[in-house]
Amino acid sequence: DQQVKQNSPSLSVQEGRISILNCDYTNSMFDYFLWYKKYPAEGPTFLISISSIKDKNEDGRFTVFLNKSAKHLSLHIVPSQPGDSAVYFCAASGGGNTPLVFGKGTRLSVIA
Amino acid sequence: GAGVSQSPRYKVAKRGQDVALRCDPISGHVSLFWYQQALGQGPEFLTYFQNEAQLDKSGLPSDRFFAERPEGSVSTLKIQRTQQEDSAVYLCASSPPGTGGQETQYFGPGTRLLVL
Numbered sequence: 001d002q003q004v005k006q007n008s009p010s011l012s013v014q015e016g017r018i019s020i021l022n023c024d025y026t027n028s029m030f031d032y033f034l035w036y037k038k039y040p041a042e043g044p045t046f047l048i049s050i051s052s053i054k055d056k057n058e059d060g061r062f063t064v065f066l067n068k069s070a071k072h073l074s075l076h077i078v079p080s081q082p083g084d085s086a087v088y089f090c091a092a093s094g095g096g097n098t099p100l101v102f103g104k105g106t107r108l109s110v111i112a
Numbered sequence: 113g114a115g116v117s118q119s120p121r122y123k124v125a126k127r128g129q130d131v132a133l134r135c136d137p138i139s140g141h142v143s144l145f146w147y148q149q150a151l152g153q154g155p156e157f158l159t160y161f162q163n164e165a166q167l168d169k170s171g172l173p174s175d176r177f178f179a180e181r182p183e184g185s186v187s188t189l190k191i192q193r194t195q196q197e198d199s200a201v202y203l204c205a206s207s208p209p210g211t212g213g214q215e216t217q218y219f220g221p222g223t224r225l226l227v228l
Contacts, residue, residue, distance in 0.1 A: 004154075034216065034217075036219070041221070041224075042221050042222075043116070043118075043203055043205075043219035043220050043221045043222050044155070044203070044219045045219070046216050046217075046218060046219075049216060089154050089155075091154075096215075097143045097160070097162070097207060097215050099145060099157035099160060099168065099171070100145075100147075100155070100157070100205075100217060101157070102154030102155050102156070103154050104152070104153055104154050105154055
């Protein structure tokens with residue numbers, strides 16, 4: 001029973017366009033959400049996070065949106081660049097250094 | 113500054129062997145987590161330390177898995193009598209002292225374990 005779901009295993013986007021990665025969760029106790037990016041043979045790299053008291057957080061080309069009522073979050077990357085090609089993991093926690101619960105990841109390919 | 117480091121990066125073990133995986137967290141990070149990532153899956157929680165205290169080991173899959181952090185810094189994950197289903201990437205993450213209950217975890221490169 002997955003508490004964090006990334007329903008799209010892969011996504012292909014042209015360079016310069018917007019990439020939208022989606023994530024759904026079921027546990028209403030989650031109050032902190034993170035996106036990690038992972039290249040092959042490396043550990044996940046922290047990208048951006050959002051607290052449940054916010055509905056948007058922006059950092060450069062990356063924006064995360066949170067819709068608590070729908071238990072849905074999304075990561076927008078604009079403009080997409082070839083170096084963004086990686087696996088993106090959505091993660092959630094109940095805060096206070098509780099373990100992260102991860103989705104299965106979405107492989108993003110940005111085509112030049 | 114230096115990130116989380118893990119060693120070895122790759123380990124091949126024969127079924128039944130014991131293995132030890134090491135994690136060096138970021139200096140000053142009191143919290144340390146171990147995760148297991150199977151092929152095609154997201155990381156799954158194994159255990160959590162705050163300083164030297166193991167506060168949560170609910171994710172350890174069996175009593176063959178044991179973790180320690182005796183001095184509150186370096187941690188070792190030990191797997192006894194390895195089985196083929198233990199083959200996975202083992203990730204270590206650390207996070208800084210509390211900042212209001214929402215601490216970001218920073219991951220090491222992982223140890224890829226293959227049990228033959």
